[in-house]
Amino acid sequence: MNERIPFLNIEFLHKPLEQEFINAFRENLSNQEISDSNVVKAFEQEFACFCGTRYAIGVGSGTDALRFALIAAGVKYGDMVITVPNTFIATTEAISQAGAMPVFIDIDEKTFTMSPDKLEEYLYKNCFVDHITEETIHTKTGKPVRVIVPVHLYGHIADMDKIKQIAEKYDLTVIEDACQANGAVFYGKNSIKKTGAIAKAGAFSFYPANNLGAIGEAGAVTTDDEQMADKIKMLRDHGQKRKYNHEFEGYNGKLDTIQASILKVKLQYLNIWNDERRKLAKKYKEMLKGIKQIETPCEKPFSKSVYHFYVIRCNYDRDKLREHLKRKKIGTGLHYPVPLHLQKAYRFLGYRKGCFPFCEKASEEILSLPMYPGLKEDQQWKITEQIKKFYDK
Numbered sequence: 001m002n003e004r005i006p007f008l009n010i011e012f013l014h015k016p017l018e019q020e021f022i023n024a025f026r027e028n029l030s031n032q033e034i035s036d037s038n039v040v041k042a043f044e045q046e047f048a049c050f051c052g053t054r055y056a057i058g059v060g061s062g063t064d065a066l067r068f069a070l071i072a073a074g075v076k077y078g079d080m081v082i083t084v085p086n087t088f089i090a091t092t093e094a095i096s097q098a099g100a101m102p103v104f105i106d107i108d109e110k111t112f113t114m115s116p117d118k119l120e121e122y123l124y125k126n127c128f129v130d131h132i133t134e135e136t137i138h139t140k141t142g143k144p145v146r147v148i149v150p151v152h153l154y155g156h157i158a159d160m161d162k163i164k165q166i167a168e169k170y171d172l173t174v175i176e177d178a179c180q181a182n183g184a185v186f187y188g189k190n191s192i193k194k195t196g197a198i199a200k201a202g203a204f205s206f207y208p209a210n211n212l213g214a215i216g217e218a219g220a221v222t223t224d225d226e227q228m229a230d231k232i233k234m235l236r237d238h239g240q241k242r243k244y245n246h247e248f249e250g251y252n253g254k255l256d257t258i259q260a261s262i263l264k265v266k267l268q269y270l271n272i273w274n275d276e277r278r279k280l281a282k283k284y285k286e287m288l289k290g291i292k293q294i295e296t297p298c299e300k301p302f303s304k305s306v307y308h309f310y311v312i313r314c315n316y317d318r319d320k321l322r323e324h325l326k327r328k329k330i331g332t333g334l335h336y337p338v339p340l341h342l343q344k345a346y347r348f349l350g351y352r353k354g355c356f357p358f359c360e361k362a363s364e365e366i367l368s369l370p371m372y373p374g375l376k377e378d379q380q381w382k383i384t385e386q387i388k389k390f391y392d393k
């Protein structure tokens, strides 16, 4: 009864695969292909096939994936890129590193993802379409708005049909930040697609704690666009297609062979693990039913979520509940406690408290509970019992 329940446990996934990992590692000890190896190419093909895209380009991290996708989509110095303030800072770092300025849009209260209504309102009130260049221009600054980056937060897909419709109206490119939603399925008006295949490109992180994680840093971009795929391949490799022929300055952002070989093993289990996460989410929902001080996550009909995080909303005393769970040796997380527009790093953008009320309210109420394949029913029971006990008091 006094067992510790950590917020994250990847050992459970890795233990049964240990021998496969060791074999993969051994094979690489004599591998002379230092970059763009056959293992990387094979993983890229398998991942593209998994997502349902023509191309997947392995890169060094999710941040690389976002940065390269933005640059390949034509983002340049002085542009503006639209995203949400409740995401990991990597989303906006990638925007800034591509030379653009991040612009925030508030979220939908239920899904925590970009609100299409707020997006439309922002564009309508603050931008105009230049009828000569057909660019969308921000009226006050005269800067072009180029891309929208919806974030599929916690494994739930953003309202992509509506977002894409607005993007079309303003001739903007949409790039999915799919770092937290590997394998989630979108039931759109006209098609059913996996994340990474819903918009122009998708950016994935294989950070170890993600639904598909490497044992170190790794990421990928998915796209159907050949030109974009070619550009990303050059961006990740110092702007070269042929060795020592640098057409522009790029980055050192390649996916390394060891990580690709680990990912190849783990990709085979991703659907099974995602199904297990969904079962755990269903159990949590049943067990938490009737606690009126909290709300369990909503799943819109258009999104088959992969529950990267299981985030409840606490209408009362979130921090005290968190303390209580900590005392009972139950790990929890906050994703994210301070919205990006209120971070010191973005003070220069001029936002202040009150700019994005839904996001700000969410940051005070959210609590991520343990969620990973291997979490046991009796552990979930212990977690939910402790939440009940806390609110009963």
Ligand SMILES: Cc1ncc(COP(=O)(O)O)c(C=O)c1O
Residues within 6 Å of the ligand: 061, 062, 063, 064, 087, 088, 090, 091, 151, 177, 179, 180, 204, 205, 206, 207, 210, 217, 218, 219
């Ligand atoms: C929403 C989101 N975007 C981007 C990233 C960046 O990924 P990485 O840490 O692999 O650079 C993460 C990290 O998991 C993330 O959660």
